[in-house]
Amino acid sequence: MSLNKNQMAWRASQDLKSGSVVNLGLGTPVLVSNFVESSRNIFFQSENGILGVGPEATQEEANPNLVDAGSRKVTLMPGASIFDSAASFSMIRGGHVDVTILGSFEVSVGGDLANWDSGVPDKAPLVGGAMDLAVSAKTTWVLMQHNTKDNRSRLVEHCSLPLTAKNCVERIYTDIAVIDVTSGGFLTRELISSVSEEELRNRTSGYIKLANDCRELKAPYIGN
């Protein structure tokens, strides 16, 4: 048993501080906003030029001119603003985004991120705003499956895929654990009850240990 994508997104959402500015990457990370109540006053930034992205638009609300960086038709929160792409990345590079949560292919024990080039032959690269966000956000978290479909660890000693940015990831939320990137290696803060410490080690490449106060990783039932 492991967490599904919605449960992983829920878990990451619990650590966002009220009032923070957060940019969510495409794929699983964007699900995080579904679990943040508006009372927490968290402003979601979308790099195409929105501060204050609201829930996905219904068919009646949908406006083709109001999209987020994942091309989803969205709504705006009260207090939202819209600006051009240069202003958006000034906001990002200038350090005005508190947290970015990104998907990834690999994260190294030194916090290096590799999430823009999948290495599939002849498929062209897609970098989007990932490098700008990883380098510039005050905090970078990664939300990804612990292992690939063929059971290789996505947590690695050294990234084998082209880097997005060096030494930028602080925390990793996987389907089995919550892990901090520390100078002493991967430090497991929470681990799902069905996975033993030994299994975690076997499924992780790169030095990993449990924190002294490591807790059980739990999430409410949420369907996929």
Added chain:
Amino acid sequence: MDKRRQSAVEILKEVKNGSTIMISGFGEAGVPNTLLSQLKEIHPTNLTIIVNSVTRPHSLPHALIEADMVSKVITTSARGRGKGLSKFEEKLRDGEIELECLPQGTFSERIRAGGAGIPAFFSPVGYGTRLGEGKETKNIQGKDCILEEALTGDYALVSANKADRYGNVNFSYTQMNFGPIMATACKTTIVEVRQLLEQPMPHNHIQLPSVYVDHLIQSEEINHESQ
């Protein structure tokens, strides 16, 4: 002064082979589909296009590539959707087209710099990655940076909401994206809009000032999946 035109066809016929063309748009918002479909008919070749994304095979920027009009693409998002190769990816594999892939913020800032008279700037984004290879590096204020040069173009093709006869432009929601900066960085800017206004636009509605705009046309409804 009146920058409104009946059609952009005569202007686009002057686009020379080998020109550099910036194309606005992010997702469906702000893609100048009327101008792109007219440009495709006129069919200049050997173009460099500067566009955020060429991921969607049925979008008009991708259609210019399929029509063998493009020799170089400067973009942030080149990977075709799906597992198979897009026409662009096939051309890339076969060495028929050149790709310059940029981090999106660097893409934007290089265009902004191009319109703002800044020939180059240092940025930490991309340092130590494959996209920073071959670029001059410098440690500034403790940050490792790479030198990024400004981007300029011959034509900017932009889609917006409203414009007045003077060339002042207003955008709808996230249609703005790259339009205002691309308009500043090109010799000739053509903007297609949903509505052309007879009266001057109130100054606080203006998101792109008239000085950057050369020609305005009315958008046609084009039923085409945009990028």
